[in-house]
Amino acid sequence: GNANVGRLWYAYAAGLSLSRDTRGDFVFGGTSMAHFLPQAAIFDLDGTLTDSMYVWDHIPEKLVRRFGGHPAPDLSHTLRAMSSPQAIDYLIRNYHLPASSQQLMEAMEDLADREYRDRVPLKQGVRPLLERLHQLGVPCAVATASQVHQARQALERLDVWSFFSFALSATQYGPKTRPDLYLEAARQLGAAPQHTLVFEDALHAAQTAVQAGFQVVGVYDAFSAEDQPALKEICRWHLNRLDDPSFLAQLG
Numbered sequence: 001g002n003a004n005v006g007r008l009w010y011a012y013a014a015g016l017s018l019s020r021d022t023r024g025d026f027v028f029g030g031t032s033m034a035h036f037l038p039q040a041a042i043f044d045l046d047g048t049l050t051d052s053m054y055v056w057d058h059i060p061e062k063l064v065r066r067f068g069g070h071p072a073p074d075l076s077h078t079l080r081a082m083s084s085p086q087a088i089d090y091l092i093r094n095y096h097l098p099a100s101s102q103q104l105m106e107a108m109e110d111l112a113d114r115e116y117r118d119r120v121p122l123k124q125g126v127r128p129l130l131e132r133l134h135q136l137g138v139p140c141a142v143a144t145a146s147q148v149h150q151a152r153q154a155l156e157r158l159d160v161w162s163f164f165s166f167a168l169s170a171t172q173y174g175p176k177t178r179p180d181l182y183l184e185a186a187r188q189l190g191a192a193p194q195h196t197l198v199f200e201d202a203l204h205a206a207q208t209a210v211q212a213g214f215q216v217v218g219v220y221d222a223f224s225a226e227d228q229p230a231l232k233e234i235c236r237w238h239l240n241r242l243d244d245p246s247f248l249a250q251l252g
Contacts (some may be wrong), residue, residue, distance in 0.1 A: 035252050038138055038215065040191035042182060043164075045144035045151050047201035048242075052146075052154070053223035056080075060091065061110050063104060069095035076210060081225045083175040084108065109147065116150040122158045123221075125243030130163040132248050141197075142167035143248045145176060154190040165189065176205035179212035186214075197240070203227040203234075210234050217247075 002033040153160040173181040193213040201221035218235035
């Protein structure tokens with residue numbers, strides 16, 4: 001309509017970034033002027049649903065020390081974009097650990113399982129968002145670099161597992177530097193990528209989802225604070241909390 005024409009001219013004159021969203025509505029600077037009703041939603045676990053990045057910050061160092069090595073100060077950052085099998089191979093290769101991949105994987109899972117089963121907390125704002133998506137009839141899934149049983153144990157204990165249809169792991173479909181995990185989750189949810197929200201705190205994962213055509217929501221996490229400017233740049237939305245009122249108001 002005429003209102004849209006005026007807004008388009010303003011955007012052009014102001015030099016604002018401009019694109020069409022999946023429903024033909026125009027998007028300015030990452031915020032749609034209209035409501036967005038997704039066909040499905042895919043959630044990362046660590047750093048998005050749960051405040052659990054600390055688990056993976058400490059476990060690699062513990063593993064290296066347990067088998068007689070001396071971990072580098074930035075080890076957890078080096079491993080951040082890797083799946084668990086990739087991380088295990090990296091540790092054995094670079095630290096010459098006297099252990100097999102199987103032994104290291106079992107030790108890592110034992111350390112992680114205890115955290116997910118007993119301690120990992122839910123991030124603020126998760127439940128209101130999940131309740132809103134449930135009200136709208138939007139099916140949800142978890143796509144995580146952690147193990148499926150770890151996601152389920154934590155989310156059952158935190159009383160939000162019932163909001164999800166299933167969880168998939170990067171140990172099954174490859175690391176989040178490739179889109180396979182997201183594409184399989186969308187396929188099982190019965191939704192096209194361009195109609196599917198992906199919630200991610202990690203820059204490399206968000207980049208992958210954006211390139212695969214998903215509608216990506218960047219989520220703030222303190223463990224990836226240095227990546228927030230870049231995350232804001234590439235994502236359609238960026239939230240400090242998942243129950244951000246302006247974001248919830250756009251859903252529907």
